[in-house]
Amino acid sequence: MTKHSLPPAIFIMGPTASGKTAAAMHLLESGLPVELISVDSALVFRDMDVGTAKPTREELQRAPHHLIDIIDPTEVYSAAQFRTDARALMDDITARGKVPVLVGGTMLYFNTLEQGIHDLPEADAALREQIHTDALKLGWPAMHERLVALDPITAARLSPNDSQRIERAIEICILAGRPMSAILAEPTQDTLQYNLLKIALLPSDRAVLHQRIETRYDTMLSGGLVEEVKMLREKYPLNLDLPSMRCVGYRQTWEYLDGEIDLKTSREKGIAATRQLAKRQMTWLRGMENLTTLDCLSKDLTQVVSNRCVTQITTK
Numbered sequence: 438m439t440k441h442s443l444p445p446a447i448f449i450m451g452p453t454a455s456g457k458t459a460a461a462m463h464l465l466e467s468g469l470p471v472e473l474i475s476v477d478s479a480l481v482f483r484d485m486d487v488g489t490a491k492p493t494r495e496e497l498q499r500a501p502h503h504l505i506d507i508i509d510p511t512e513v514y515s516a517a518q519f520r521t522d523a524r525a526l527m528d529d530i531t532a533r534g535k536v537p538v539l540v541g542g543t544m545l546y547f548n549t550l551e552q553g554i555h556d557l558p559e560a561d562a563a564l565r566e567q568i569h570t571d572a573l574k575l576g577w578p579a580m581h582e583r584l585v586a587l588d589p590i591t592a593a594r595l596s597p598n599d600s601q602r603i604e605r606a607i608e609i610c611i612l613a614g615r616p617m618s619a620i621l622a623e624p625t626q627d628t629l630q631y632n633l634l635k636i637a638l639l640p641s642d643r644a645v646l647h648q649r650i651e652t653r654y655d656t657m658l659s660g661g662l663v664e665e666v667k668m669l670r671e672k673y674p675l676n677l678d679l680p681s682m683r684c685v686g687y688r689q690t691w692e693y694l695d696g697e698i699d700l701k702t703s704r705e706k707g708i709a710a711t712r713q714l715a716k717r718q719m720t721w722l723r724g725m726e727n728l729t730t731l732d733c734l735s736k737d738l739t740q741v742v743s744n745r746c747v748t749q750i751t752t753k
Contacts (some may be wrong), residue, residue: 451638476541553625
């Protein structure tokens with residue numbers, strides 16, 4: 438089967454604050470036969486609206502997204518589960534004569550969806566306990582440095598405080614005897630059978646993206662981020678080790694509410710963490726093949742994206 442005989446699908450990817458959601462919504466609101474699937478590890482959580490910059494209720498009514506608000510903040514949603522859910526949705530959308538448009542910034546999800554699941558070692562309780570013990574003594578930034586020595590490619594895309602992913606990456610490196618990135622670079626037998634248009638929204642000026650990130654973070658604060666985290670802590674039995682509370686902005690606000698830092702410091706740390714997230718997202722994108730790269734700072738971005746997608750949609 439040739440690429441052009443496969444059903445079409447569109448990826449709209451980019452760092453945080455690059456305009457992905459607006460571009461995807463424009464496709465749907467323009468009357469194109471598409472359905473949107475969110476590719477975002479934070480938007481899956483219910484009640485986490487402000488700090489995730491989730492589309493508003495009105496926006497979701499105009500342009501519904503699959504895979505938003507599907508689990509509680511106490512739950513875990515893996516890349517493997519995302520792949521299962523997204524593939525089922527893509528098949529259903531295609532069967533109804535429409536084109537699936539997958540939009541978001543969780544590059545691991547995109548990679549897992551397109552390339553399939555790799556044969557990674559299963560968790561080893563004793564080894565994981567040892568890694569956790571070392572982290573309690575040394576701190577997660579020091580464990581991140583350990584990962585740099587074992588697997589610099591994986592370390593480059595992880596925050597020094599991303600405890601869950603650092604722990605898993607170190608565990609895999611030790612159990613497999615080689616870097617996790619080397620395993621993930623190998624082809625799988627279950628790749629995505631779609632004719633993909635992969636659009637990457639990247640900034641021509643990173644300083645402008647950084648200013649957008651700062652502005653958006655301040656909008657979250659004025660929009661009730663602190664109040665949202667208070668509500669979440671009252672409603673759910675949360676802790677900082679949960680994936681939901683490792684989302685950018687939530688950990689920093691939690692520290693403020695616990696009196697560990699003041700609000701000014703919380704804001705500064707949140708903005709810095711968001712910029713680091715954007716850097717990791719762009720690192721992922723630089724490693725992807727067959728991208729259509731567009732300047733996310735373009736004033737007519739939504740129309741430019743739409744123009745690129747029309748050909749993909751109308752030639753299906």
